[in-house]
Amino acid sequence: KAIAEKRSVRKLYVEQLVKRGDISLEVAEQALIDYQSKLQVALDDTRQNAPGNVKAAKPPAPIGVLPHVDTSVDKETIERIFYQLTNYPEGFHPHPKLVRQFEARQKAYETDGDFEWGVGEALAFGSLLIEGFDVRLAGEDSRRGTFSHRHASLVDVETEETFLPLRGVPGISGNFWVYDSLLSEYAALGFEYGYAHSNRNALVMWEGQFGDFVNGAQIVIDQYIVAAEDKWKQANGLVMLLPHGFEGQGPEHSSARIERFLQMCAEDNIQVVNATTAAQYFHVLRRQLIRDVRKPLVIFTPKQPLRMKESRSHINEFTTGSFQEVLDDPFVTDKSAVKRIVMCSGKVAWDAMNERVKRNAPVAVIRVEQLYPFPLDQINEMLTRYPNAREIVWLQEEPENMGPWNFVEHLIWRVKDRGYDLRHAARVASGSPATGSKAIHDQEHADLMDETFLGL
Structure with a gap:
């Protein structure tokens, strides 16, 4: 009134x-x-002049998985970047613990030709800088890396002056920025989304300290990252790096909520990746700019596998090829002997492979490295390589009501029409992503492996 x-x-x-x-x-x-x-x-x-009854046309069918692009880099460039990582300025005093870590890293390459995850990332950054692209990384503890694996910015232990090795790579023409952002996922992710929109030729990344913390930025994800192209035809190439993995660290340090991102996937709006090797990570980062397509890229990054031997990659995997949406089992020598195929995504693949060896089970482990757009054709082709396998188990470390299972099942269930038995192995459905007890976590993991290899 x-x-x-x-x-x-x-x-x-x-x-x-x-x-x-x-x-x-x-x-x-x-x-x-x-x-x-x-x-x-x-x-x-x-x-x-009112129009008559108008029936809007249906949206075009999604394109799905795009053709591969060559994202390899020659050996000379790889080594130029790698050795620059420890090419300290005169009089610089790095932390003694880091010196030992870097020496071990260099020895691994010079002895076996292998690179760990953090080096694979640095090689992707450095090669893009040489090719004229800008690289910008911001996040919570991103200069060092939450798990002390990156060290993009080194600090002199005596003078406290900083040194960013990638800025000194010979021949670069792009700019490199790395920032420790404030602990507001909402504000930081929103800013980086805007930056990526204004600079199409920059690899712009926001990293969560743990992937679990991404829920603090859910509004930006819902309103912009997954929907902006549909609402406003606005393309954006922002990369989200979300550490994910069940390692007994509790419900706030285990899950980046893969299921939430997959629920929002439609019309080729985003890319969802769960890479398992340094080379795969290298190639998918480079693909983000080498390919003339700009889509938000969500990468569920590892924690424990950052230093696992299994996730290391030989230099040949960097100097050839491109990102592979699906990886076959490299350790199966007789494919005709395989009776069961275990499909999974992320770190749990290494758990399954190790368990397979312990049990001497006739199992092949296929890794789905890209969850969206879903590589169904590649999976179907890979299944044909195992002529005597009639069982498929989708394995995930997340609870049954979380993780990729419900998304994946909707896409692959027709394998039953071809005579395959399809089931899944997952933790018990739960309101919380993970237990807070390491002992219970280990018990759940053992149950998960038993369920995966049941009957073999």
Whole structure:
């Protein structure tokens, strides 16, 4: 009632103008009549020319997995970047513990030709900088890396001066920035999304300290990252790095909520990746800019596998090829002997392979490295490589109501029509992502492996 009795803003403003002598009351009234007349003419015209019944066309079918692009880098460039990582300025004093870590890293390469996960990332960054792209990484503890694996910014232990090795790579023409952001996922992710929108030729990344913390930025994800292209035809190449993996660290440090991202996948709106090797990570980062397509990229990054031997990659995997959406089991020598195929995504693949060895089970482990767009054709082709396998188990470390299972089942269930038995192995459905007890975690893991290899 109080609002209804209040005089309108227009009337109050007109009275002010009249009192100041800026206009007369007659002029004000005539302006109102003219404006209302224009509105009425527009309304009448709209009604007279109203279109008939219109049936909107359905959106085009999604393209799905795109053709591969060559993202390899020659050996000379790889080594130029790698050795720059420890090419300290004169008089620089790195932390003694880091010196030992870097020496072991260099020995691994010079002895076996292998690179760990953090080096694979640095090689991707450095090669893009050489090719003229900018690289920008911001996140929670991102300069060092939450798990002390990156060290993109080194600090002199005596002078506290900083040194960013990638800025000194010979031949770079792009800019490299790395920042420790404030602990507001909402604000930081929103800013990086805007930066990626304004600079198409930059690899722009936001990293959560743990993937679990991404829920603090859910509004940005819902309103922009997954929906902006559909709403406004707005392409964006932002990369989200979300550490994910069940390792007994509790419900706030285990899950980046894969299921939530997959639920929002449609119309090729985003890319969802759970890479398992340093080379795969290298190639998917480079693909983000080498390919002339800009889609948000969500990468569920590892924690424990950052230093696992299994996730290391030989230099040949960097100097050839591209990102592979599906990886076959590299340790199966007789494919005709395989009776069961275990499909999975992420770290749990290494658990399954190790368990397979312990049990001497006739199992092949296929890794689905890209969950969206889903590589169904590649999976179907890979199944044909195992002529005597009639069982497929989808294995995930997440609870049954979380993780990729419900998304994947909807896409692969037709394998049953071809005579396959399809089931899944997962933790018990839960309201919380993970237990807070390491002992219970280990028990759940043992149960998960038993369920996966049941009957073999």
